[in-house]
Structures are given as C-alpha cells and as structure tokens.
Amino acid sequence: MLAKYFKSMPVLSDHVSGRPDPGPYPAALASVFSAELFGAAEREIPQWPGYAPTPLREMDRLADELGLAGILYKDESGRFGLGSFKALGGAYAVMRVLAGQMDHCAVSDIRTGVHRQAVANMVVSAATDGNHGRSVAWGAQQAGCRCRIYIHRDVSLGRQRAMEELGAEVVRTAGDYDDSVRVCARVSAQHGWHVVSDTSYPGYDQIPRDVMAGYGVMAAEILVEILTEVPAQGPAPSHLILQAGVGGLAAAFCARLWLQLGTNMPKVIIVEADRAPSLLASARAGALQTVAIEQETIMAGLSCGEVSPLAWDVLHRCTDHFVTMADDLVPSAMRCLASGELGGGAIEGGECATPGLLTLIAIARDGAHDRRLRREFGLDETSRVLLIGSEGATDPNIYQAIMTAE
Ligand SMILES: Cc1ncc(COP(=O)(O)O)c(C=O)c1O
Structure with missing residues (x-):
C-alpha cells in the first residue's frame, strides 16, 4: 500500500543518539514542569466552549505493513476549530x-x-x-x-x-x-x-511554560485513553515520535508523560525538518546550538533555528534519538493520510502532521540488509508507536493544492 503513495521510501536525513534510559522524572524538572502547572491547565481548558478530547486513531493497516504491534495517531486537526494543537x-x-x-x-x-x-x-x-x-x-x-x-x-x-x-x-x-x-x-x-x-x-x-502546560492537555488525554481504556487502545506505547520546531510541543509532551509514567516512559524520537535542525545540532554538540535557516521548510511550524531553552532542559534528558527529515515526501505523506488506507479513517493532516509518519516508515522499512535502523531504534513486532498529527489543513488553499497535485 505504501508504494502507491511513495515513489521512493522516506529516509532519515541525519540522526544522532540522545540519552537512553532517562530514569525517574528528575527533581530538577519537577519544580519547573510540576504536577500543579499541568493540573491547572487540565482543569481550565476542558471548561472552554467547544472542548472535546481529540481522537486517538489506530493505524492498524500501516502497523501490519510495517511489522509492528500498533500505531496510534493523535489527530489534532479538529482542536477547537483552529486546526492544530x-x-x-x-x-x-x-x-x-x-x-x-x-x-x-x-x-x-x-x-x-x-x-x-x-x-x-x-x-x-x-x-x-x-x-x-x-x-x-x-x-x-x-x-x-x-x-x-x-x-x-x-x-x-x-x-x-x-x-x-x-x-x-x-x-x-x-x-x-x-x-x-x-x-x-x-x-x-x-x-x-x-x-x-x-x-x-x-x-x-x-509565559512559555504556561503555553507548554496547555499542550500538556493533549498528553493527558492520551494517558486517560491508554491507561484507563486499555482494552480499546492496547498497552502503552513503546515509542513516541515528536516533531519539533522550538521544541515546546515535544518537551511539554515528554514532561507530562514522564511525570506520570516515570521509568515506564516510551522511547522518545524527536524529528525536525532537515532545513531547521537546531535540536539535532544541540544534541550533537551537547549544548544549545543555533542554526541559520537558509531555506524555509514546507513544514512551516518547524522552521525554527533557535531552540527554546525551556524545551531543551527537558529534551536533552529524555530523548533517545534526534532525527531530521527532508521536505520532498511531505505532500505524499499528506495524501497517504487523507486516503484512509493506513487504518483509523481518512485523516486531514497538514504539512507538520507528517514528519512522525515519515520517520516511522524510514526506520521500520530500513532498506539496509541487516535492518540496522530497526534494531538501533528498538522497533520490532511488539512495538506500539505513538505519532502526533499536530495539524490539519491550517492553510486550506495550500492543503487543497497538495491534495490535487500529482
Ligand atoms: C502544527 C505544528 N506542529 C508542530 C510544531 C512544533 O512545535 P514547537 O515549535 O513547539 O516545537 C508547530 C509549531 O508551530 C506547529 O504549528
């Protein structure tokens, strides 16, 4: 099925290992991203008009094709009618x-x-x-x-x-x-x-901490589904793939999950656009780095050359792998999501919703004879992977143009 949408299979542009086995939620973070901080957002936001948890879709057909136990996709396209998390x-x-x-x-x-x-x-x-x-x-x-x-x-x-x-x-x-x-x-x-x-x-x-506390609601919704409705969604994910611009989404997500799951945290893979690889550069250098944006990525929300220090504080402690992805297959991934063929129904996914999917395919379909990437990232037939569909058609004209291209 994938071959129908991808003329060539996605590959990682670059990758570097982070810090495996992060251990329990560290005291240094507990004072910055505390249970109180997240709890205040989780009490307030559900009171807003139009609030509803966004769907967690089960991409069973893609999981079968990739030889994995399950793939969950948190679909943020309908969030408050604004189209993104x-x-x-x-x-x-x-x-x-x-x-x-x-x-x-x-x-x-x-x-x-x-x-x-x-x-x-x-x-x-x-x-x-x-x-x-x-x-x-x-x-x-x-x-x-x-x-x-x-x-x-x-x-x-x-x-x-x-x-x-x-x-x-x-x-x-x-x-x-x-x-x-x-x-x-x-x-x-x-x-x-x-x-x-x-x-x-x-x-x-x-203020950025409050912004990130708001994002934590998304992680909290997932925890409710996977921890209290186990029969519906199966066991907790083994891998989490998070796209990053300044890193706020990824860090909020990790902090909220880590706070609750402790040493049961999934493996964390951070994906950036290869035109804006500031987190990967920081991981490689072992300290915050800025990169110059020479060309804008089609994944507009990921076009950031400077990491949020607040986000780095979390991500450098819990990320197993930092990877980057090129723009070229983003439109194919959007059409593939829209086709409904992955399982979980037809999905309206904008450009920034695709890098997790592309990364997963790149690792799971690793063309190397020895399946080196699959082993390096710990993916096998027992793995359950969580992807974040961070936006829908946030610019409907661009979205339509991509849907009808080809
Ligand atoms: C749809 C979408 N996904 C992901 C991101 C990345 O989030 P962050 O910049 O917090 O890393 C953004 C940022 O604007 C976005 O708009």
Missing part, C-alpha cells in the same frame, strides 16, 4: 497573563468576561509561523483584549488572514521566524504590551 497553548497563556494583570484573579474569570472592560485596552503580542498566533488571537478574542501578531516574510497569506479574522492586527517583518521573535519582544517592550511567546529566551520563561 497550538490552540491549547497560546490561548491558555493569554488568559493566564490577563489574570495576572487583574491581581491574579481566577483564569475562569477572564474566560467568562468578569474583567472584560478592564482588559479591553490591554495588548497581547506574539511572533508566529501561523498556528501559535492563531491561538493567541483566539484567546485574545475570547478574553476581549487587543492582539498584535508578528509574522515573517514567508508565512502564507491564508495563515495571515485566519489571524486577522480573529481580530488580530498582523504585521510582517523582514527575516525569518527567529527575527520575528526578536522584533516582537523589542516593540512590545517599548509599548508595554504582554508578549505571549511559545519559545523561551533568557529572562523570559514563565
């Missing part, structure tokens, strides 16, 4: 910021409009590749405050419009994503705006 983080952090401004009132008071008049002239700001900004704009709209979003030259018009439709004022900046983060920080400091960034930088990490 990012809906959880930015909006939650906006509400936390505003609650902080209102004498640390309850976040629910911001959500329900108790302070609507008082926050009306406050401004929240963010830099984005699209999805985080949409979440911040939506949160600002819900709370009734103003919103200013910075996007770089290559963010699509469709993504810009989606944020404008949510009431944000959108400004284009020169340079790439990392430059837009700096412009947003500088201009916001001049005006006294509240930056709601999904990436941390020196002296700024409380």
Whole structure:
C-alpha cells in the first residue's frame, strides 16, 4: 500500500543518539514542569466552549505493513476549530497573563468576561509561523483584549488572514521566524504590551511554560485513553515520535508523560525538518546550538533555528534519538493520510502532521540488509508507536493544492 503513495521510501536525513534510559522524572524538572502547572491547565481548558478530547486513531493497516504491534495517531486537526494543537497553548497563556494583570484573579474569570472592560485596552503580542498566533488571537478574542501578531516574510497569506479574522492586527517583518521573535519582544517592550511567546529566551520563561502546560492537555488525554481504556487502545506505547520546531510541543509532551509514567516512559524520537535542525545540532554538540535557516521548510511550524531553552532542559534528558527529515515526501505523506488506507479513517493532516509518519516508515522499512535502523531504534513486532498529527489543513488553499497535485 505504501508504494502507491511513495515513489521512493522516506529516509532519515541525519540522526544522532540522545540519552537512553532517562530514569525517574528528575527533581530538577519537577519544580519547573510540576504536577500543579499541568493540573491547572487540565482543569481550565476542558471548561472552554467547544472542548472535546481529540481522537486517538489506530493505524492498524500501516502497523501490519510495517511489522509492528500498533500505531496510534493523535489527530489534532479538529482542536477547537483552529486546526492544530497550538490552540491549547497560546490561548491558555493569554488568559493566564490577563489574570495576572487583574491581581491574579481566577483564569475562569477572564474566560467568562468578569474583567472584560478592564482588559479591553490591554495588548497581547506574539511572533508566529501561523498556528501559535492563531491561538493567541483566539484567546485574545475570547478574553476581549487587543492582539498584535508578528509574522515573517514567508508565512502564507491564508495563515495571515485566519489571524486577522480573529481580530488580530498582523504585521510582517523582514527575516525569518527567529527575527520575528526578536522584533516582537523589542516593540512590545517599548509599548508595554504582554508578549505571549511559545519559545523561551533568557529572562523570559514563565509565559512559555504556561503555553507548554496547555499542550500538556493533549498528553493527558492520551494517558486517560491508554491507561484507563486499555482494552480499546492496547498497552502503552513503546515509542513516541515528536516533531519539533522550538521544541515546546515535544518537551511539554515528554514532561507530562514522564511525570506520570516515570521509568515506564516510551522511547522518545524527536524529528525536525532537515532545513531547521537546531535540536539535532544541540544534541550533537551537547549544548544549545543555533542554526541559520537558509531555506524555509514546507513544514512551516518547524522552521525554527533557535531552540527554546525551556524545551531543551527537558529534551536533552529524555530523548533517545534526534532525527531530521527532508521536505520532498511531505505532500505524499499528506495524501497517504487523507486516503484512509493506513487504518483509523481518512485523516486531514497538514504539512507538520507528517514528519512522525515519515520517520516511522524510514526506520521500520530500513532498506539496509541487516535492518540496522530497526534494531538501533528498538522497533520490532511488539512495538506500539505513538505519532502526533499536530495539524490539519491550517492553510486550506495550500492543503487543497497538495491534495490535487500529482
Ligand atoms: C502544527 C505544528 N506542529 C508542530 C510544531 C512544533 O512545535 P514547537 O515549535 O513547539 O516545537 C508547530 C509549531 O508551530 C506547529 O504549528
């Protein structure tokens, strides 16, 4: 079946081993990503209008073809009608910021409009590749405050419009994503705006931590399904493949799982676009590295040359393998997801939803005679792999063009 969608099979562009066997959740992280931090988000977000856990799909046909026990795909395409997991983080952090401004009132008071008049002239700001900004704009709209979003030259018009439709004022900046983060920080400091960034930088990490606490809801939903509904979804996953831009999604996911599963953590594989391999470079060097983005990846949300230090703090402790993936087979993977042939139904997966799938196929179908990668990554017929479908058609025009190409 795969041969129908992939003219050639995906291969890893590069890979490096991280730190195997991470042990129990470390005390150094327990104070940063605590049960309280995640718990507050997990109590608040399910109260939002339109909340429902996103589906965990069982790709049984793909698992059969790859000789694995199971493949689970967390499908974030329907999250709050915003099309990506990012809906959880930015909006939650906006509400936390505003609650902080209102004498640390309850976040629910911001959500329900108790302070609507008082926050009306406050401004929240963010830099984005699209999805985080949409979440911040939506949160600002819900709370009734103003919103200013910075996007770089290559963010699509469709993504810009989606944020404008949510009431944000959108400004284009020169340079790439990392430059837009700096412009947003500088201009916001001049005006006294509240930056709601999904990436941390020196002296700024409380708000990104709240963003990541919001993402933790996704991991919590999976834990509920796999731990309390075992007959439905089978035993806990053995492998987790997480795509990364600044690393916030991956780190939030790992921290939330590690907190609960302790030494039963799955093996963690982090995949980046090979045009933005900042985590892989950091793993290789043993310390945070920045890479220059020379060409934008089609996986827009992964186009980050600078890692979030907060995310690195988690990921360098628990990641077994860092890998990178090229752009060329992303459209094929999107069409393959949409076909429904993998099992679990037809899936609307945007560009950033594909690198986990491509990585899994690359490892499991390893063309080498001795199946070296399969062994190196510990994949066999007992493995159950969890993939994150982090977005749907977040730019419907681009999505349609890819669906009808070929
Ligand atoms: C759909 C999607 N997937 C994955 C990511 C990567 O998340 P992070 O930058 O937190 O690593 C992003 C980031 O914008 C995204 O929009």
